[in-house]
Amino acid sequence: MNYNIHDILFWGLSAMAVGCALGVILSRNPVNSVMFLILTFFAISGHYLLMNAQFLAVVNIIVYAGAIMVLFLFVIMMMNLNADVEPQKGQLVQLAGVISGGVLFLVILAAIKSASPIDVDKSASQIGLIDNLGKVLFTKFVLPFEISSVLFLSAMIGAIVIGKKEDTHVINK
Amino acid sequence: MLLLNIDTALIIEKLILIIVILLGSLGIAMYATWAERKVSAVMQDRVGPNRAGPFGLFLPLADGLKLFMKEEIIPDRSTGFIFVLGPCLAMLTALMTSAIVPWGPDFALSSGHIVTLQVADINIGMLFVFGVVSLGVYGVMLGGWASNNKFSLLSSIRAASQAISYELALGLSLIALLMMTGSLSLRQIVDQQHGFWQHGYFSWNFFKQPLGFIIFFVCACAELNRAPFDLPECDSELNMGYHQEYSSMKLGLYLFSEYINMFISSIIMVTLYFGGYNFPFMDKVAELIHNPIIFSFICIGALIGKAIVMILMFMFIRWTLPRFRYDQLMKLGWKSLIPLALANMLITGAVILWFFNK
Numbered sequence: 001m002n003y004n005i006h007d008i009l010f011w012g013l014s015a016m017a018v019g020c021a022l023g024v025i026l027s028r029n030p031v032n033s034v035m036f037l038i039l040t041f042f043a044i045s046g047h048y049l050l051m052n053a054q055f056l057a058v059v060n061i062i063v064y065a066g067a068i069m070v071l072f073l074f075v076i077m078m079m080n081l082n083a084d085v086e087p088q089k090g091q092l093v094q095l096a097g098v099i100s101g102g103v104l105f106l107v108i109l110a111a112i113k114s115a116s117p118i119d120v121d122k123s124a125s126q127i128g129l130i131d132n133l134g135k136v137l138f139t140k141f142v143l144p145f146e147i148s149s150v151l152f153l154s155a156m157i158g159a160i161v162i163g164k165k166e167d168t169h170v171i172n173k
Numbered sequence: 174m175l176l177l178n179i180d181t182a183l184i185i186e187k188l189i190l191i192i193v194i195l196l197g198s199l200g201i202a203m204y205a206t207w208a209e210r211k212v213s214a215v216m217q218d219r220v221g222p223n224r225a226g227p228f229g230l231f232l233p234l235a236d237g238l239k240l241f242m243k244e245e246i247i248p249d250r251s252t253g254f255i256f257v258l259g260p261c262l263a264m265l266t267a268l269m270t271s272a273i274v275p276w277g278p279d280f281a282l283s284s285g286h287i288v289t290l291q292v293a294d295i296n297i298g299m300l301f302v303f304g305v306v307s308l309g310v311y312g313v314m315l316g317g318w319a320s321n322n323k324f325s326l327l328s329s330i331r332a333a334s335q336a337i338s339y340e341l342a343l344g345l346s347l348i349a350l351l352m353m354t355g356s357l358s359l360r361q362i363v364d365q366q367h368g369f370w371q372h373g374y375f376s377w378n379f380f381k382q383p384l385g386f387i388i389f390f391v392c393a394c395a396e397l398n399r400a401p402f403d404l405p406e407c408d409s410e411l412n413m414g415y416h417q418e419y420s421s422m423k424l425g426l427y428l429f430s431e432y433i434n435m436f437i438s439s440i441i442m443v444t445l446y447f448g449g450y451n452f453p454f455m456d457k458v459a460e461l462i463h464n465p466i467i468f469s470f471i472c473i474g475a476l477i478g479k480a481i482v483m484i485l486m487f488m489f490i491r492w493t494l495p496r497f498r499y500d501q502l503m504k505l506g507w508k509s510l511i512p513l514a515l516a517n518m519l520i521t522g523a524v525i526l527w528f529f530n531k
Contacts, residue, residue, distance in 0.1 A: 031255065031318065038311075058300040066307025067337065070314070074333055077318050077326060129296055130357060 017043035259316025317415035328414035345514035363449035439483035
């Protein structure tokens, strides 16, 4: 029995991540689901920190917990969903959901099983620090990085175009 | 079985530092509420608080006592747990940022132990601030939603969209600064602004990034929900906004977290743009004093002094400008500040590339 702080944190965070992920799908109230999802992101950020990937950890918090989940919460608040108005799905839809989820699970399991573990000293690695990440992104992976930024730009323009459409007959100012 | 092999002295040092910072922020926030009333009184040609103690100095204590004594009401139709969680989150996120602020230069004790006046010098300092700021909206949002009141809900929706919109310009204005400093660590950013005059130019970032600072300041005002951006608690439209259903100390936590936020964001702005704990002729002062501990405390004093000037700026703005309309607020954020911040970023990049060739 020789646990160090790293192992304790790892198991604690893993339990938190799995528990909160279960909470997301099991809770009836959509707002509670969102809050569980936020906690899951925090647990995953904790895992990044354990691997000394500070940049990834904080960007995960900023982007997912700070922006995307706020929008989720926003929409749920606007729709005023409650536990008692939860729509009931038919048996067939439920069955289809179980099958497709199971297939995805199988694929992920197969991929993880065939992957060979690389033994790196996670707590001392410098890969996740911002300097290295920036260098790698702008030298080795510059083409995919630029292409994905063009993708984001087109998505933004698309959103503006869709949002503008109804605005023509509304009085400006 | 080895559990925690961390230096005990380090833990004690950090614990003391954390407690002092927390109590200090609470104290300053407390007296910021007093100062706000005094400033508003002076600006409106009134006397202001003058009953509790000399110059009304005990007013914050009386306020606190009143809030503690009030009856605690939790509305029947509210979502119990989240209703309580809201103010707690608001307070938590307000206090969290103080962890990475460098409060003063290091000094060595007589035993040779070096004391760092910063809770954690993390590699990603500035991004941590962004993380906490982006979480700050949850307190308002959850509280407003859980109250089950239409005004509260409207207010929390306003708060969320305002926070998200202004975070973008805030981040963009900061990128120009980070391009110059080349580091996210607040400690390094402060070290680069040593003294006041270096290499034939002002060393403080404000003189290198004036536009960036103005954008940052406006966005900070909006993130703090301070007037003229206090749309979420706009009393003429929404009664009291997101904290309408709150009473007793839960209301107190909401009101108080605003002042703590104001203090901490003033500290962050001073650290980023006005040299943090650096002050003019600091090297000469350090030579004169010899004692590094006293010098550190002078530095802390300089930091707090600059932050207080910044807080007074916030107050003058609040009692001078009328509130924006909601569409004006969105227009300012998206159509003025973001393009300005982008232009500032491009100009900074071009200058660095052509003149400094980093």
